[in-house]
Amino acid sequence: MDKFNSSDDFDVIIVGGGVTGAGTARDCAMRGLRVLLVERLDIATGATGRNHGLLHSGARYAVTDKESAEECIKENMILRKIARHCVEETGGLFISLPEDDLSYQKKFVDACLAAGIKAEVIDPEEARRLEPSVNPLLTGAVKVPDGSVDPFRLTSANVMDAKSMGAKILVYSELVDFIVDKDRVCGIRVYNHVTKAYEEYHAPITVNAAGIWGHGIAMKAGIKINMFPAKGSLLVFGHRVNNVVLNRCRKPANADILVPGDTICVIGTTSSRIPYDEIDNMYVTPDEVDLLLSEGEKLSPLLSSTRILRAYAGVRPLVASDDDPSGRNISRGIVLFDHESRDGMKGLITITGGKLMTYRLMAEWTADLVCKKLGVDKKCRTMDVPLPGSKAESVEEISRKTWVKPTSGQKATAGRHGDMVSRIRQDNEYDSSLVCECEEVTVGEVEYAFNELDVHNLVDLRRRTRVGMGTCQGELCACRVAGMMAQAHACSRKAKENLKSFLNERWKGMYPVAWGDTLRENEYSQWVYSGVCGLETKED
Amino acid sequence: MNVQGSISENNFEQCIKCTICTVYCPVVPVNPLYPGPKQAGPDGERLRLKKGFYFDDTLKYCLNCKRCEVACPSGVRIGDIIQLARIRYGRKSPKIRDMMLASTDLMGTAATIVAPVVNGVLAVKPVKTVMDCVLKIDHRRTFPKYSSGTFENWFKKNACKIQDRYGRFVSYFHGCYANYNYPQLGKDFVAVMNAIGYGVRLLDKEKCCGVAMISNGMIKSAKKNAEKNLSSIRKAVGEDMRVLSTSSTCTFTIRDEYPHLLKIENGDVRDSMELATRFIYEQVDKGNVRLAFRKDYKASVAYHTPCHMEKLGWSVFSIELLKMIPGVKLTVLDSNCCGIAGTYGFKKENYETSQAIGKPLFDQIRNVNPDFVACDCETCKWQIEMSTGYTVKNPVSILAEALDMEATIALNKK
Numbered sequence: 005m006d007k008f009n010s011s012d013d014f015d016v017i018i019v020g021g022g023v024t025g026a027g028t029a030r031d032c033a034m035r036g037l038r039v040l041l042v043e044r045l046d047i048a049t050g051a052t053g054r055n056h057g058l059l060h061s062g063a064r065y066a067v068t069d070k071e072s073a074e075e076c077i078k079e080n081m082i083l084r085k086i087a088r089h090c091v092e093e094t095g096g097l098f099i100s101l102p103e104d105d106l107s108y109q110k111k112f113v114d115a116c117l118a119a120g121i122k123a124e125v126i127d128p129e130e131a132r133r134l135e136p137s138v139n140p141l142l143t144g145a146v147k148v149p150d151g152s153v154d155p156f157r158l159t160s161a162n163v164m165d166a167k168s169m170g171a172k173i174l175v176y177s178e179l180v181d182f183i184v185d186k187d188r189v190c191g192i193r194v195y196n197h198v199t200k201a202y203e204e205y206h207a208p209i210t211v212n213a214a215g216i217w218g219h220g221i222a223m224k225a226g227i228k229i230n231m232f233p234a235k236g237s238l239l240v241f242g243h244r245v246n247n248v249v250l251n252r253c254r255k256p257a258n259a260d261i262l263v264p265g266d267t268i269c270v271i272g273t274t275s276s277r278i279p280y281d282e283i284d285n286m287y288v289t290p291d292e293v294d295l296l297l298s299e300g301e302k303l304s305p306l307l308s309s310t311r312i313l314r315a316y317a318g319v320r321p322l323v324a325s326d327d328d329p330s331g332r333n334i335s336r337g338i339v340l341f342d343h344e345s346r347d348g349m350k351g352l353i354t355i356t357g358g359k360l361m362t363y364r365l366m367a368e369w370t371a372d373l374v375c376k377k378l379g380v381d382k383k384c385r386t387m388d389v390p391l392p393g394s395k396a397e398s399v400e401e402i403s404r405k406t407w408v409k410p411t412s413g414q415k416a417t418a419g420r421h422g423d424m425v426s427r428i429r430q431d432n433e434y435d436s437s438l439v440c441e442c443e444e445v446t447v448g449e450v451e452y453a454f455n456e457l458d459v460h461n462l463v464d465l466r467r468r469t470r471v472g473m474g475t476c477q478g479e480l481c482a483c484r485v486a487g488m489m490a491q492a493h494a495c496s497r498k499a500k501e502n503l504k505s506f507l508n509e510r511w512k513g514m515y516p517v518a519w520g521d522t523l524r525e526n527e528y529s530q531w532v533y534s535g536v537c538g539l540e541t542k543e544d
Numbered sequence: 545m546n547v548q549g550s551i552s553e554n555n556f557e558q559c560i561k562c563t564i565c566t567v568y569c570p571v572v573p574v575n576p577l578y579p580g581p582k583q584a585g586p587d588g589e590r591l592r593l594k595k596g597f598y599f600d601d602t603l604k605y606c607l608n609c610k611r612c613e614v615a616c617p618s619g620v621r622i623g624d625i626i627q628l629a630r631i632r633y634g635r636k637s638p639k640i641r642d643m644m645l646a647s648t649d650l651m652g653t654a655a656t657i658v659a660p661v662v663n664g665v666l667a668v669k670p671v672k673t674v675m676d677c678v679l680k681i682d683h684r685r686t687f688p689k690y691s692s693g694t695f696e697n698w699f700k701k702n703a704c705k706i707q708d709r710y711g712r713f714v715s716y717f718h719g720c721y722a723n724y725n726y727p728q729l730g731k732d733f734v735a736v737m738n739a740i741g742y743g744v745r746l747l748d749k750e751k752c753c754g755v756a757m758i759s760n761g762m763i764k765s766a767k768k769n770a771e772k773n774l775s776s777i778r779k780a781v782g783e784d785m786r787v788l789s790t791s792s793t794c795t796f797t798i799r800d801e802y803p804h805l806l807k808i809e810n811g812d813v814r815d816s817m818e819l820a821t822r823f824i825y826e827q828v829d830k831g832n833v834r835l836a837f838r839k840d841y842k843a844s845v846a847y848h849t850p851c852h853m854e855k856l857g858w859s860v861f862s863i864e865l866l867k868m869i870p871g872v873k874l875t876v877l878d879s880n881c882c883g884i885a886g887t888y889g890f891k892k893e894n895y896e897t898s899q900a901i902g903k904p905l906f907d908q909i910r911n912v913n914p915d916f917v918a919c920d921c922e923t924c925k926w927q928i929e930m931s932t933g934y935t936v937k938n939p940v941s942i943l944a945e946a947l948d949m950e951a952t953i954a955l956n957k958k
Contacts, residue, residue, distance in 0.1 A: 242557045244594055247593075264594075266594065267591060411579075411602070412588055412599070412600040415597065419598075444587070474587075474590065475561065475587075476560070479560075479561055480561055480563075528561075528562065
């Protein structure tokens with residue numbers, strides 16, 4: 005333990021509140037380290053919250069990237085165990101359509117089996133029975149252990165667990181620069197957007213876990229990482245069209261995964277390189293919407309008549325290998341840089357690449373390196389210890405034990421928070437009344453989020469509870485939660501500003517798909533807020 | 545589980561959460577346990593599609609009155625979504641009580657044979673107490689009386705033969721009520737149709753329309769009845785007859801609940817199945833039929849619009865027909881559910897809700913103080929008669945009383 009500096013506030017600082025940063029914070033805290041996590045916005049705002057929410061079986065990578073495939077299936081099995089309240093075990097199908105080469109199926113199945121993924125060829129008829137929404141023209145199908153995972157819940161559970169073991173989590177705190185002593189990073193300077201103050205924190209090790217933003221973070225330490233932002237756009241549909249994940253059995257391509265998650269389903273993604281300076285300004289283009297729809301309908305023709313709730317895009321943090329600055333040889337695998345050996349900068353580590361599925365493994369590798377550097381001999385236990393919310397039984401059992409006759413709202417709450425429902429007040433009529441009617445979020449749940457889940461604004465609240473994520477996109481619930489926030493924070497002016505930004509954020513996602521019922525809904529919403537309530541939606 | 549077929553059909557995604565349905569729901573203001581049509585319907589459906597576990601048992605409080613559907617500006621079949629959810633996710637085997645209440649044919653056939661005994665027994669206090677405790681049929685409820693002998697038997701014995709003398713025919717779907725409880729309604733229908741020059745035929749085989757089976761979860765039996773009825777109706781329609789009914793609920797069930805809830809196609813005969821008052825009104829309107837009324841007929845009548853009549857949009861025909869009677873002073877009551885909803889109000893757990901729903905209607909009837917109430921639905925009739933003491937008559941029966949039969953027959957003779 006000779007490298008501990010008693011004047012340091014922490015043993016390790018983690019920059020980035022995505023699932024990787026949160027997972028790393030948990031892992032380090034579990035190994036007894038004093039952890040600080042800083043995030044410039046809210047948790048899970050980057051790529052973590054902007055993907056399919058697919059619990060990959062690894063089958064998608066089996067043919068092209070065996071290593072990723074093997075990592076996926078291992079982590080898949082671990083997440084089912086440690087994060088059961090975030091995971092839905094839906095199963096997945098890889099279907100072949102008449103336009104696809106059916107001979108690819110054999111190659112695919114062989115590759116899956118070689119990677120340890122249970123892939124089973126089934127009859128198209130069986131596939132139609134298993135998932136009635138599947139394109140009935142399918143010529144072949146392979147069953148794999150895909151599922152869905154809620155990335156917001158997963159990140160929040162990691163943060164919660166890290167906090168319970170003493171970690172400090174600072175959201176809305178942006179890294180300004182590193183505190184560098186010659187060839188060593190000894191800490192960070194951050195601007196805290198909540199307190200509006202600059203703060204300094206010291207630790208012998210800083211982990212850069214900022215995803216694509218890690219490129220810029222590393223530059224602040226004078227280090228170059230060859231990152232290539234790749235935008236992926238997705239569409240959210242108004243309800244679950246399918247209950248089994250649908251993939252195309254062909255080489256990975258655009259818009260060939262349809263994932264049922266919670267009350268909705270998501271089709272994606274597109275893939276296009278974008279300049280680094282655009283990563284904070286994501287928008288979905290009409291061409292992308294067209295592509296997603298035309299390809300999506302091939303997986304499930306029902307999508308053509310299903311309401312689209314919204315469109316969103318995320319940026320994958322792709323990293324070129326060090327010996328290939330052109331970026332042609334891009335890996336989707338996990339990239340862990342020890343900048344001491346790579347660049348001669350001590351005290352700084354970058355963890356990037358990878359995917360939502362492998363966040364825990366990325367955290368494990370990172371924590372291993374941190375521990376090695378600190379001389380701490382502690383083994384990783386995150387693969388065995390369930391996350392908060394997943395410590396008890398299934399949602400059904402939790403509801404049965406908590407309430408005599410659970411309402412659907414109480415069941416929905418249990419579905420979102422697992423065994424943490426014991427912390428949510430639902431005993432009187434007020435606490436169990438609904439705030440968000442589409443997703444059935446209760447007053448008790450919103451209060452719990454305000455009190456315990458680091459909620460600073462209504463958009464944060466949405467990530468913790470699904471408030472405003474349903475069909476009406478905030479039309480009925482936004483004003484209610486704004487009222488509750490005004491009470492919780494004792495400030496109605498801020499709540500009103502928040503209401504505007506919340507509604508505008510909802511509109512941003514609806515805009516690319518604003519036709520039909522989505523547009524009707526929004527017009528009605530505008531009429532309620534601008535017309536009836538007199539809310540000026542232009543932000544100050 | 546194939547649920548996809550129904551999704552775009554019921555249009556639940558057209559719901560823009562305006563919540564008008566909940567405002568029009570008669571249950572919401574009187575039963576706080578019921579989450580209301582929006583929540584129980586399009587909102588809950590999204591969770592149920594995730595997992596049947598999210599089904600909420602309180603959906604049983606839905607009356608299936610369909611007033612939510614009438615109110616919805618977005619064309620969402622809210623009532624159907626709720627009923628389908630109950631069918632799919634609700635209690636799988638109905639209670640004995642529910643089976644008894646729903647098996648109108650079985651109970652009716654048995655009861656009409658020994659009607660005086662059954663009627664007497666059902667009115668006795670200890671019997672009511674036993675039914676209340678054991679079967680959970682509320683003791684405050686008055687049972688509709690069973691008739692001695694069915695309408696079908698009467699028709700075969702007394703009316704069938706003379707029908708041959710007419711040149712044009714309609715087929716009559718009498719329903720359980722006219723058959724087992726109140727054959728006079730069937731007799732009135734035959735008299736009126738004969739007077740305006742139509743012969744009446746019965747269907748080859750008529751079974752209960754199945755509405756009570758649907759609401760009590762006996763879907764298999766309901767489907768069986770529906771198939772039998774539709775095949776009889778098809779035969780009648782094939783012989784160039786309209787199929788008329790004197791019950792708004794039977795009519796509505798056969799026309800709309802068969803395809804929507806039982807998933808049994810009826811598109812080929814749906815338009816041929818209608819309510820007697822609509823048919824008569826249209827014939828009068830077109831000049832095919834002329835009515836002559838008794839000069840001495842005087843009555844102050846209050847018309848109640850049953851929920852299913854509201855859904856059909858046909859109360860206007862019954863009302864206009866009643867207005868044709870010179871001696872009738874007609875008050876159209878505010879459209880308000882009476883609360884009985886078929887077998888719903890008979891159940892002990894629903895009695896209070898049922899009476900609370902109907903209260904505004906009962907109050908209005910007392911205020912209007914008519915000679916009697918007119919209504920196209922038999923279960924509304926029981927509820928209103930029990931709750932207000934006013935007699936309730938079917939518009940066809942009122943027509944039978946008010947028509948100058950001799951004169952009408954003469955007017956319509958070809």
